Amino acid sequence: MSGQTVSLVMAGSGGAGVVTAGSLLLEAAARAGWYAYMTRSSGPQIRGGEAAVMLRLGTQPIASHDDCFHLLVGVDWQNVGRFAAEIPLGPDSLIIGDPGEGEVPEVFVRSGAQQIALPMKALAKKIPDGRPNMVAFGAIAAMIGLTEDVVVGVLRDTLKRKGEDAIAASLAAFRAGVEAAAEFPAVPRLPAGKADTTERWSITGNEATGMGALRGGVRFVAAYPITPATEVLEWLAPALPKVGGVLVQAEDELASINQIIGGSYGGVPSLTATSGPGLALMTESLGLAVAAEVPIVVIDVMRVGPSTGIATKSEQADLNIAVYGLHGDAPHLVLAPTSVADCLFTTQWAVHLAESLQTAAIVLTDQAMGQARAVMPRSAAVSFIGQREKPAALAEGVQYKRYANTASGVSPMAIPGMAGLMYTADGLEHNETGTPSSQASDHQAQLDKRLRKLTGYHYGDHWADITGDEDADTAILTWGSSAGPAREALERLRAAGHRVRLVAVRLISPVQPEQFAEAMQGVERVLVVEQSHSGQFHRYLRAQYDLPRQVRALHHPGPLAVHPGAIVEHITQWS
Amino acid sequence: MDACVKQRDYTAKDYKSEVKPIWCPGCGDYSVLAAITRALASMQLAPENVAVVSGIGCSSRIPAYTSVYGFHGVHGRALPVATGLKIARPDLTVLVTGGDGDGFSIGGNHFMHACRRNVDLTYIVMDNQVYGMTKGQASPTTEPDWEGSKLTPDGAGIESFHPLVVGLAAGANFIARCSSSDPNNVADIITQAIRHPGFSLVQVLSPCVTFRPEQLEWKHMVRTATVDVTDDAARAARRLMTDDGFNVGKVLYKGDRPAWQPEPKGVAAVAELEADFAL
Numbered sequence: 001m002s003g004q005t006v007s008l009v010m011a012g013s014g015g016a017g018v019v020t021a022g023s024l025l026l027e028a029a030a031r032a033g034w035y036a037y038m039t040r041s042s043g044p045q046i047r048g049g050e051a052a053v054m055l056r057l058g059t060q061p062i063a064s065h066d067d068c069f070h071l072l073v074g075v076d077w078q079n080v081g082r083f084a085a086e087i088p089l090g091p092d093s094l095i096i097g098d099p100g101e102g103e104v105p106e107v108f109v110r111s112g113a114q115q116i117a118l119p120m121k122a123l124a125k126k127i128p129d130g131r132p133n134m135v136a137f138g139a140i141a142a143m144i145g146l147t148e149d150v151v152v153g154v155l156r157d158t159l160k161r162k163g164e165d166a167i168a169a170s171l172a173a174f175r176a177g178v179e180a181a182a183e184f185p186a187v188p189r190l191p192a193g194k195a196d197t198t199e200r201w202s203i204t205g206n207e208a209t210g211m212g213a214l215r216g217g218v219r220f221v222a223a224y225p226i227t228p229a230t231e232v233l234e235w236l237a238p239a240l241p242k243v244g245g246v247l248v249q250a251e252d253e254l255a256s257i258n259q260i261i262g263g264s265y266g267g268v269p270s271l272t273a274t275s276g277p278g279l280a281l282m283t284e285s286l287g288l289a290v291a292a293e294v295p296i297v298v299i300d301v302m303r304v305g306p307s308t309g310i311a312t313k314s315e316q317a318d319l320n321i322a323v324y325g326l327h328g329d330a331p332h333l334v335l336a337p338t339s340v341a342d343c344l345f346t347t348q349w350a351v352h353l354a355e356s357l358q359t360a361a362i363v364l365t366d367q368a369m370g371q372a373r374a375v376m377p378r379s380a381a382v383s384f385i386g387q388r389e390k391p392a393a394l395a396e397g398v399q400y401k402r403y404a405n406t407a408s409g410v411s412p413m414a415i416p417g418m419a420g421l422m423y424t425a426d427g428l429e430h431n432e433t434g435t436p437s438s439q440a441s442d443h444q445a446q447l448d449k450r451l452r453k454l455t456g457y458h459y460g461d462h463w464a465d466i467t468g469d470e471d472a473d474t475a476i477l478t479w480g481s482s483a484g485p486a487r488e489a490l491e492r493l494r495a496a497g498h499r500v501r502l503v504a505v506r507l508i509s510p511v512q513p514e515q516f517a518e519a520m521q522g523v524e525r526v527l528v529v530e531q532s533h534s535g536q537f538h539r540y541l542r543a544q545y546d547l548p549r550q551v552r553a554l555h556h557p558g559p560l561a562v563h564p565g566a567i568v569e570h571i572t573q574w575s
Numbered sequence: 576m577d578a579c580v581k582q583r584d585y586t587a588k589d590y591k592s593e594v595k596p597i598w599c600p601g602c603g604d605y606s607v608l609a610a611i612t613r614a615l616a617s618m619q620l621a622p623e624n625v626a627v628v629s630g631i632g633c634s635s636r637i638p639a640y641t642s643v644y645g646f647h648g649v650h651g652r653a654l655p656v657a658t659g660l661k662i663a664r665p666d667l668t669v670l671v672t673g674g675d676g677d678g679f680s681i682g683g684n685h686f687m688h689a690c691r692r693n694v695d696l697t698y699i700v701m702d703n704q705v706y707g708m709t710k711g712q713a714s715p716t717t718e719p720d721w722e723g724s725k726l727t728p729d730g731a732g733i734e735s736f737h738p739l740v741v742g743l744a745a746g747a748n749f750i751a752r753c754s755s756s757d758p759n760n761v762a763d764i765i766t767q768a769i770r771h772p773g774f775s776l777v778q779v780l781s782p783c784v785t786f787r788p789e790q791l792e793w794k795h796m797v798r799t800a801t802v803d804v805t806d807d808a809a810r811a812a813r814r815l816m817t818d819d820g821f822n823v824g825k826v827l828y829k830g831d832r833p834a835w836q837p838e839p840k841g842v843a844a845v846a847e848l849e850a851d852f853a854l
């Protein structure tokens with residue numbers, strides 16, 4: 001990662017206010033001119049329960065967490081040990097704990113990190129309505145170089161509805177933390193951020209997905225709530241009506257996908273969002289959208305599976321169902337954003353492609369990027385807007401061929417209300433006019449057409465993010481949220497003199513053999529990186545592409561993220 | 576051209592396609608198809624502004640047999656498709672056609688929620704108390720002691736589903752029962768159903784002469800209901816729960832709930848929503 005960064009965690013039991021403090025810290029960092037990346041982990045409780053916010057702040061946009069955290073602040077330690085695997089620490093790390101809240105859990109102590117006592121509760125008690133989380137906030141701010149004027153502004157804006165007393169109490173607790181941290185050992189201090197020349201956003205991946213949908217032209221959404229996709233819907237629900245659309249909460253995922261098929265058949269670009277269990281329920285009707293050639297977009301914010309799995313945590317293991325889950329030969333689009341910011345572009349592109357190609361598009365994001373919040377440069381508007389080819393009016397007596405066997409495979413699609421072009425959309429195999437047919441020749445012709453429209457389309461450079469060295473001998477092949485740590489690994493490897501290229505695949509299906517071969521030019525060895533127990537992406541690449549001779553795979557299941565250091569280690573120790 | 580000037584008068588034939596139905600001779604669904612085309616003609620709806628949506632089953636083949644816009648989807652999901660279509664395109668007249676298996680078994684959850692949601696749809700269920708397309712299995716409306724299926728040789732053994740009672744309880748805004756043996760009456764009921772706002776449920780007793788040949792007797796068993804339409808759900812429920820299922824030809828319940836149609840609130844540019852994120 002170019003630029004300087006600092007990584008820290010705030011953890012505590014329910015009610016400790018670590019999520020609030022983390023959000024304030026992110027907001028303050030943004031105002032200080034820094035970039036930020038924040039993820040959260042929480043216990044299984046519906047409400048309350050232990051929580052941890054993991055933040056990485058820096059002078060440049062940030063794509064992933066670091067290998068280790070510099071600082072862990074435990075407002076208290078109740079059950080926080082559960083998150084230990086997600087909070088890697090080392091001998092250079094610092095742990096701040098409140099001596100009144102018990103010992104630092106052994107699992108953290110084992111890291112060899114230096115321990116510092118900060119009596120957050122006692123300090124807070126001295127202040128009327130003072131809270132320990134604000135003391136923690138103050139200590140962290142002092143340690144990383146966040147100035148008080150920025151924090152005052154954030155507290156004023158965030159707490160203005162709670163009144164002056166609340167602001168004063170928070171500020172006093174914050175100052176107590178600043179003061180207490182004066183003699184604390186150093187963690188990386190960030191230099192003052194640059195004057196705000198670029199427009200920046202604070203946005204989650206799920207919000208970015210929603211924004212991408214709207215930019216792409218989606219105006220109808222039907223969906224059933226599911227963790228961790230619900231925030232996509234909760235952002236869209238009030239946003240859609242403002243731009244002339246509607247969102248319906250459906251009775252289940254079967255209804256969700258069929259409602260959007262209905263809306264799209266009516267001519268309105270339509271989308272649903274779900275997670276793995278919902279995608280499984282939707283697969284039959286995904287096939288309907290493919291066969292009837294009705295454009296739809298399905299967002300799958302992946303979580304740990306199978307079955308209910310770990311609903312609140314991330315994994316990249318829905319690739320197989322997304323690519324292969326449909327019955328019959330059902331070519332469709334599968335796309336995956338490569339970062340929080342890219343949730344916007346990829347969703348918008350997916351809408352554009354689904355509309356242009358009249359088929360189903362599945363977008364695979366995941367909990368890690370969906371629920372991560374990033375302070376990032378504003379996402380520039382791009383011109384991908386959903387546009388369907390519509391038929392011209394026909395002469396009287398000429399029958400409209402909805403599924404005309406065109407050269408491109410895309411057949412102009414009539415919309416109800418258009419006179420003289422009435423047809424029946426059908427999941428039954430059909431001939432060119434849409435009349436059901438069980439003839440082998442019609443089946444072959446329609447299969448060919450539905451495949452041709454996808455394989456013959458020119459997807460341009462967007463199929464993958466390719467960065468790194470022109471003369472690379474090594475490539476990292478990855479997708480989805482694993483692209484973040486892979487980007488950072490690439491920078492570290494290049495800085496150490498390795499010639500490496502990163503290919504983060506955005507268009508999973510249909511495959512792009514020519515572009516892929518070009519991306520592999522000169523590459524002798526490939527490391528495939530993903531977060532799946534069985535190595536789904538690795539197996540997919542092996543099945544679909546000609547890979548260089550030396551291929552290794554770095555893959556493990558969720559919820560543990562892939563770390564940049566692990567990628568670097570695999571490549572530097574390749575022998 | 577003045578949009579208000581109708582180019583011509585539509586006849587029932589104008590709503591019928593040239594696709595030949597796959598149905599058995601004597602199937603009740605022929606009459607229902609004829610009734611739908613007559614209803615549309617009686618309302619003089621422009622074919623391009625009407626859509627017929629269905630799932631899977633013998634009666635679900637109807638869209639292709641009409642000349643309006645049609646959608647023939649997967650088993651049990653006709654109501655969600657129609658719901659999405661009507662919400663996205665409130666200007667269209669949307670009919671849903673299907674059978675008792677499609678609607679009350681595999682699509683049962685959607686049936687309940689479509690009644691409850693009360694989107695302005697007309698749902699025509701051709702009830703023959705059997706799965707015809709898969710060659711004769713018990714459906715939710717089949718009598719528990721019917722032994723005609725190899726799949727349930729001793730009878731299904733469970734009480735039959737009462738679609739109108741369930742529909743009423745779930746919130747359907749219009750409930751009627753008719754018989755395919757009287758297509759003019761079916762056409763009249765469908766016309767009323769289309770005109771009534773909200774979710775309209777029309778059960779048509781439509782015999783399966785192949786797998787339930789005893790249903791040929793239905794035309795002698797049905798009788799015109801002697802009760803008048805009510806807007807009192809409790810009274811309608813009592814009537815529906817006590818009749819034998821052969822009182823036909825009448826609208827049994829008309830509620831006054833307005834149709835549910837979420838409305839877009841504005842015409843803001845998408846860029847205006849960026850304010851949510853801007854620092």
